[in-house]
Amino acid sequence: MLNSVEKHIGVPAYIQIMNVIKKEILLGRLKSDDQLPPVRELAKIFKVNMNTVIRALEKLQGEEVIRAEHGVGYFITVTQNIDFSIIGELKKSIEKAKKDGLSLGMMKLLIEEVWKNVK
Amino acid sequence: MLNSVEKHIGVPAYIQIMNVIKKEILLGRLKSDDQLPPVRELAKIFKVNMNTVIRALEKLQGEEVIRAEHGVGYFITVTQNIDFSIIGELKKSIEKAKKDGLSLGMMKLLIEEVWKNVK
DNA sequence: ACTATTGTTCTATATAATTAGAACACTATA
DNA sequence: TATAGTGTTCTAATTATATAGAACAATAGT
Structure with a gap:
């Protein structure tokens, strides 16, 4: 499902991470209210710093694709599944x-x- | 049709220039083989350095939207007009x-x- | 050939974006 | 109330992007 991000290919790591998550949603593998792995784990998976993951997740929040709960985790928040x-x-x-x-x-x-x- | 580009609004001048030209094409105001104004004139119109214009035009070339003829000018090259x-x-x-x-x-x-x- | 007009390349600089390290703060549960 | 697990913030450094100035090169017409 998730693997490490490609570096020095022009497209920033955090964008790649955003896209991976969006694709999982489009493919129906992530649904409303599903919890994402913790940021530190995602950092290991993608082989980047934790803050790079956070950068991606914050942007996804801005697009209202996920929501953050401090101390708890990140959750998918797209209101309905794609038709x-x-x-x-x-x-x-x-x-x-x-x-x-x-x-x-x-x-x-x-x-x-x-x-x-x-x- | 063309006017000066907005600065410090987040989107780079050369991208704005690209989009202006693309929109002209989508609107049917620029057609296959039409010649663009010379880079120096475009630079005046958009109020940017000549190289910023070139940056935009080279990217458009990469997308095969226009072609360059050294010493002659830039020409629209989209093969057919939009249906x-x-x-x-x-x-x-x-x-x-x-x-x-x-x-x-x-x-x-x-x-x-x-x-x-x-x- | 010369000249005006056009695109191209080289170089430098300023600015913005990207990534990272480390310390902080909230939540849930024992 | 301690602790493990989670997200958050602050700061710094690196890297990439965007813009510009100036000189170079091709074309077309005279």
């Missing part, structure tokens, strides 16, 4: 757009713009 | 996902993953 039919639809749209020559960078920008303008 | 029906579909999917509580961060990661796994 996989939505993922299927997204997949189709993306596939189509990619075939039509829309790059990933353009796609991301487009998504941000759409996101802003959607109620 | 707006695709944008409409994407919009619907995103709207749905947003309503279901999927955050922008999660959405972006999901899109990257889907992108990787799509032929």
Whole structure:
């Protein structure tokens, strides 16, 4: 499930950690109210300093993906589990757009713009 | 169309420049083989050093959004113009996902993953 | 060839982001 | 109330990023 983070590949350790956790959620392997391993253990797993883990977890808190309980632990807090039919639809749209020559960078920008303008 | 870039707002000037150009393309105001203004002029417009413009343009080249011709200029190189029906579909999917509580961060990661796994 | 116009490269500097070490603080349970 | 297990904060150092100034190089037209 979790293994050590790659260093000096351009993408910061804490971002990689954030992504690992988000992917676990997208894959349904982490669900609402599940507790994460303690920060010190995560630090060992990812082979980074404890503060690098905390950096990642604090950012995830900012995105309201997890919550912290001082002295207790970190918990997944996404309010509902992902509806996989939505993922299927997204997949189709993306596939189509990619075939039509829309790059990933353009796609991301487009998504941000759409996101802003959607109620 | 183009105006000066915002400084000290967290997002680097060269990224803002990249996004401005991408948006012009998404909006259909810049099309394949259109020539961009010269780097020195862009530098004046955005009120940054010439090299900051170049930084943006080189990254856009990396994404194959534009191409450089030494001594001549920069040109849009996206192979085809965007099919707006695709944008409409994407919009619907995103709207749905947003309503279901999927955050922008999660959405972006999901899109990257889907992108990787799509032929 | 010369010149104006355009992109490119080299170098330096300032700023911001990233990571880490060590001490602190809260919680639960015995 | 002591202790083990957990998150938090403070500080420092390193590393990477972003921006800029100045000189170089290609192109096109004269």
